[in-house]
Amino acid sequence: MDSIKKENQIEGVIIQRLQVISDDRGSVLHMLRNDSSLFENFGEIYFSEINPKIIKAWKLHKNLTQNITVLMGRVRLVLYDNRPSSKTAGEIAEYGIGRDNNHCLVQIPPMLWYGFQSLDNQKALIANCTDQPHNPLESESIPIDSDKIPFQWNSKK
Amino acid sequence: MDSIKKENQIEGVIIQRLQVISDDRGSVLHMLRNDSSLFENFGEIYFSEINPKIIKAWKLHKNLTQNITVLMGRVRLVLYDNRPSSKTAGEIAEYGIGRDNNHCLVQIPPMLWYGFQSLDNQKALIANCTDQPHNPLESESIPIDSDKIPFQWNSKK
Numbered sequence: 001m002d003s004i005k006k007e008n009q010i011e012g013v014i015i016q017r018l019q020v021i022s023d024d025r026g027s028v029l030h031m032l033r034n035d036s037s038l039f040e041n042f043g044e045i046y047f048s049e050i051n052p053k054i055i056k057a058w059k060l061h062k063n064l065t066q067n068i069t070v071l072m073g074r075v076r077l078v079l080y081d082n083r084p085s086s087k088t089a090g091e092i093a094e095y096g097i098g099r100d101n102n103h104c105l106v107q108i109p110p111m112l113w114y115g116f117q118s119l120d121n122q123k124a125l126i127a128n129c130t131d132q133p134h135n136p137l138e139s140e141s142i143p144i145d146s147d148k149i150p151f152q153w154n155s156k157k
Numbered sequence: 158m159d160s161i162k163k164e165n166q167i168e169g170v171i172i173q174r175l176q177v178i179s180d181d182r183g184s185v186l187h188m189l190r191n192d193s194s195l196f197e198n199f200g201e202i203y204f205s206e207i208n209p210k211i212i213k214a215w216k217l218h219k220n221l222t223q224n225i226t227v228l229m230g231r232v233r234l235v236l237y238d239n240r241p242s243s244k245t246a247g248e249i250a251e252y253g254i255g256r257d258n259n260h261c262l263v264q265i266p267p268m269l270w271y272g273f274q275s276l277d278n279q280k281a282l283i284a285n286c287t288d289q290p291h292n293p294l295e296s297e298s299i300p301i302d303s304d305k306i307p308f309q310w311n312s313k314k
Binding site for chain 2: 010024025026028029031032033035045046047050054055056068070071072123124125127129133
């Protein structure tokens with residue numbers, strides 16, 4: 001399962017290529033198994049749509065690890081590492097995630113700011129398999145244009 | 158989480174209404190949490206597409222419990238109960254599952270024959286959260302038109 005896996009750009013973020021089993025009747029898309037080296041605990045599986053050209057940002061989980069994959073459309077994921085003790089503290093990373101030729105899982109550890117934008121004028125659908133169930137007390141949000149994060153979404157569409 | 162839940166038609170099959178949190182930016186769709194009464198163990202989360210008008214049938218899991226929801230399109234799920242000791246032995250049940258007004262989880266216990274058909278000339282996408290990871294030795298398949306199951310897919314499209 002874990003043949004192609006790399007730690008990427010931001011300390012603790014892992015990208016794993018996932019298998020798509022093509023079939024004329026409709027493909028099967030892998031995401032996460034309990035025998036994967038990326039799996040630690042099951043908290044919740046839920047889905048988030050992003051309407052065309054919409055940005056959902058910025059959010060941070062204090063304790064929760066996310067495992068995300070894109071089922072529909074194409075998504076720009078932006079991460080900002082504000083962890084003082086991280087090797088990549090202060091860094092921004094961008095990832096283009098979509099199904100075509102790039103069906104992958106992105107594991108996002110706690111304490112990273114993250115945001116999503118749908119690309120290609122298409123609605124996107126993200127699956128998120130977390131290690132804890134949703135708890136509103138555990139996350140923080142700041143506005144898209146917050147000056148706490150050195151990134152401008154709109155100038156980089 | 159479990160406010161609307163019923164056992165439905167076939168012994169051991171449970172239908173749970175799921176929440177859709179509507180948002181102009183794109184909705185959030187619930188599926189399964191580890192504190193749900195329907196959750197027992199996490200085996201795997203994967204996705205299965207069904208191309209327009211296609212039927213994927215018949216399959217049976219000997220040990221595995223499936224939790225399915227439909228993320229895209231509309232699906233006809235047909236179950237056949239061939240368990241000798243079941244209260245509903247010999248029975249067929251049909252379920253129409255889709256997101257619009259009916260976002261739900263269907264929990265399918267082991268030893269039931271099942272099949273899916275996409276409806277509305279649209280590609281369907283099913284999420285399947287199972288209590289064991291996929292193991293080809295654990296399932297059985299028979300042809301769509303097998304006379305072991307008293308159901309004709311094509312005459313009922």
